[in-house]
Amino acid sequence: MSDGAIVYGTREHWDRVAGVRGVASTDVSVALGSSMLEGRSLGRRRVLDVGTGNGNLPIRAALAGAQALGIDITEPGVRLAAANADSKLEDPDVRARVSFRAMDASALDLPDRSVDLITVLKTIWCLPDIPAACRELRRVLAPGGDLVIQLWGSADDCSLLMVGASLLAEYVTGMHMPAGYRGPFGVTPRYMRGVLTRAGFTRFSVRRHSFEAEFSSPDEYWTLVRSLAGSAYYALTLLGPEQRSELDARLWEALEPVREGDHASLDLEWLVLTTGYDEKLRLVDER
Numbered sequence: 001m002s003d004g005a006i007v008y009g010t011r012e013h014w015d016r017v018a019g020v021r022g023v024a025s026t027d028v029s030v031a032l033g034s035s036m037l038e039g040r041s042l043g044r045r046r047v048l049d050v051g052t053g054n055g056n057l058p059i060r061a062a063l064a065g066a067q068a069l070g071i072d073i074t075e076p077g078v079r080l081a082a083a084n085a086d087s088k089l090e091d092p093d094v095r096a097r098v099s100f101r102a103m104d105a106s107a108l109d110l111p112d113r114s115v116d117l118i119t120v121l122k123t124i125w126c127l128p129d130i131p132a133a134c135r136e137l138r139r140v141l142a143p144g145g146d147l148v149i150q151l152w153g154s155a156d157d158c159s160l161l162m163v164g165a166s167l168l169a170e171y172v173t174g175m176h177m178p179a180g181y182r183g184p185f186g187v188t189p190r191y192m193r194g195v196l197t198r199a200g201f202t203r204f205s206v207r208r209h210s211f212e213a214e215f216s217s218p219d220e221y222w223t224l225v226r227s228l229a230g231s232a233y234y235a236l237t238l239l240g241p242e243q244r245s246e247l248d249a250r251l252w253e254a255l256e257p258v259r260e261g262d263h264a265s266l267d268l269e270w271l272v273l274t275t276g277y278d279e280k281l282r283l284v285d286e287r
């Protein structure tokens with residue numbers, strides 16, 4: 001961009017987000033990961049995590065016995081995820097069960113029907129061409145396998161994200177949104193069901209989850225945001241020290257109604273959409 005601003009969703013954008021992304025989990029990010037994997041037997045299943053970020057989800061899948069691959073558009077992000085796996089997985093057999101590759105979700109370098117479970121956590125609204133990515137996910141998913149996509153609830157039900165994000169938006173001048181970008185709350189179950197149906201998925205279910213996150217300072221609040229919304233956290237790092245302390249003071253004031261002294265809690269609601277397709281029944285003439 002001629003004004004030096006970055007366009008959200010480009011590879012350059014994600015390279016920069018990877019540069020400030022932490023590998024530490026928070027209670028709420030652990031709960032999000034658990035909601036993607038709960039009730040699934042993972043042993044020996046081939047798992048693909050799309051937009052893997054720091055790789056925490058495929059690391060968990062490998063610990064549960066899966067053969068997991070995390071893919072991400074950003075090379076620095078993939079290196080971060082691999083280093084995260086090196087530090088978290090001491091058992092070489094478990095470490096060997098997880099790998100990371102740089103790949104675009106809309107053009108997967110993977111064979112047809114080669115994975116049993118696909119996870120897309122905090123990522124679907126980040127993809128510039130959601131229908132193209134869903135067609136690729138349908139191609140690589142084996143019949144009977146599951147594609148599990150996390151979506152947010154309504155903005156009103158996600159005060160944990162919204163309080164800081166709406167204040168931060170007043171300060172950020174260095175990021176442009178691409179035309180047609182739906183945003184995290186514009187990618188709804190209804191929209192996804194249409195896209196997935198056109199991509200060839202035939203069964204759907206949605207589960208709702210919620211979490212109340214607690215924190216005791218603006219820094220603790222931004223640590224939560226870092227574990228939930230890497231781009232928002234990246235935007236925060238663009239602020240100078242004076243802007244940052246002004247933002248923190250405004251954040252704490254905005255939280256006054258839900259604060260008890262230095263202690264605050266905010267809600268987050270999310271949905272886990274599970275979809276898949278089954279092999280078509282073929283009528284065989286056995287005469």
Ligand SMILES: C[S@@+](CC[C@H](N)C(=O)[O-])C[C@H]1O[C@@H](n2cnc3c(N)ncnc32)[C@H](O)[C@@H]1O
Nearest residue numbers: 014051052053072073074104105121122123126
């Ligand atoms: C908000 S982050 C979520 C990361 C991780 N899934 C998590 O739960 O923390 C979105 C991720 O999607 C990746 N990404 C964006 N566009 C992509 C694309 N076209 N193909 C693959 N990954 C992409 C980004 O680099 C980023 O790591």
